[in-house]
Amino acid sequence: DTEVTQTPKHLVMGMTNKKSLKCEQHMGHRAMYWYKQKAKKPPELMFVYSYEKLSINESVPSRFSPECPNSSLLNLHLHALQPEDSALYLCASSQEGAAGGLSTDTQYFGPGTRLTVL
Amino acid sequence: AQSVTQLGSHVSVSEGALVLLRCNYSSSVPPYLFWYVQYPNQGLQLLLKYTSAATLVKGINGFEAEFKKSETSFHLTKPSAHMSDAAEYFCAVSGRRRTAGNKLTFGGGTRVLVKP
Numbered sequence: 001d002t003e004v005t006q007t008p009k010h011l012v013m014g015m016t017n018k019k020s021l022k023c024e025q026h027m028g029h030r031a032m033y034w035y036k037q038k039a040k041k042p043p044e045l046m047f048v049y050s051y052e053k054l055s056i057n058e059s060v061p062s063r064f065s066p067e068c069p070n071s072s073l074l075n076l077h078l079h080a081l082q083p084e085d086s087a088l089y090l091c092a093s094s095q096e097g098a099a100g101g102l103s104t105d106t107q108y109f110g111p112g113t114r115l116t117v118l
Numbered sequence: 119a120q121s122v123t124q125l126g127s128h129v130s131v132s133e134g135a136l137v138l139l140r141c142n143y144s145s146s147v148p149p150y151l152f153w154y155v156q157y158p159n160q161g162l163q164l165l166l167k168y169t170s171a172a173t174l175v176k177g178i179n180g181f182e183a184e185f186k187k188s189e190t191s192f193h194l195t196k197p198s199a200h201m202s203d204a205a206e207y208f209c210a211v212s213g214r215r216r217t218a219g220n221k222l223t224f225g226g227g228t229r230v231l232v233k234p
Contacts, residue, residue, distance in 0.1 A: 004161070031220065042208055042224035043162070056221065090161055094220050103212040103220040104150045104169040109161035 003027075004110035006091050012116045015081060021113045023074040023091030032074040033107065034066060035090040043090055049074060081117045088112040120145040120211045122192075124225035132233050137181075137196040139228050141209035144190065151192040152210040152222065153183055162208065168192060179203070204232045 004025045013019050023032065031050050035043035048056035049068040063085075065077040074091055090112045094105040125140040143149050150169050154162040166177025173185045179202075183194045192209065209225040 040227075042227050045221065048221065104167065105220045106152075106164050106167065107220060107222065109163070111161045114159075
């Protein structure tokens with residue numbers, strides 16, 4: 001099974017709302033990622049978790065708060081977002097997360113959550 | 119720092135014709151290169167990857183790519199386009215990890231349109 005699942009598929013929220021995006025994988029992968037993708041643009045890395053610890057934060061605003069409760073789950077908590085945060089949010093996972101190794105691991109992507117902030 | 123440049127944001131091909139998508143990389147360390155495809159309203163799917171084992175890499179759906187160090191290129195080809203190849207294609211580069219996780223740097227993407 002090489003599937004990464006994401007819920008919900010679509011989310012509409014106001015600027016004062018609090019919501020969460022969920023990502024799940026059961027491939028035994030130890031690295032998990034959040035990307036943001038605007039229309040007609042490539043994915044932009046937001047966060048990387050390795051062995052359930054945050055290893056990379058690409059200077060993302062604090063209104064985005066990631067959480068990795070266990071090795072299979074990754075959440076992205078959203079609060080006080082702006083309309084410009086509307087985008088497709090992609091989750092991905094890869095097998096090996098340790099630093100210093102060869103970064104040839106394939107990242108497996110979920111279908112994404114289409115977020116609209118009103 | 120590593121980067122990839124995809125030449126041509128849009129490519130239009132006729133069904134049955136050759137598909138050629140161009141990718142050039144810049145890297146201070148031996149690069150590892152990936153091609154991903156994204157169908158409308160979906161996530162990214164790996165087509166193929168170069169990890170230094172062989173310069174000609176074969177992937178899924180009839181795609182292949184050749185790593186040319188002298189040209190710093192990793193162009194993607196498919197001999198005969200099919201209507202189902204209409205999608206967005208991304209080239210990406212990574213290198214030896216300095217931090218945990220595989221940090222990919224993506225090119226700007228090339229949208230492929232297939233004409234009947």
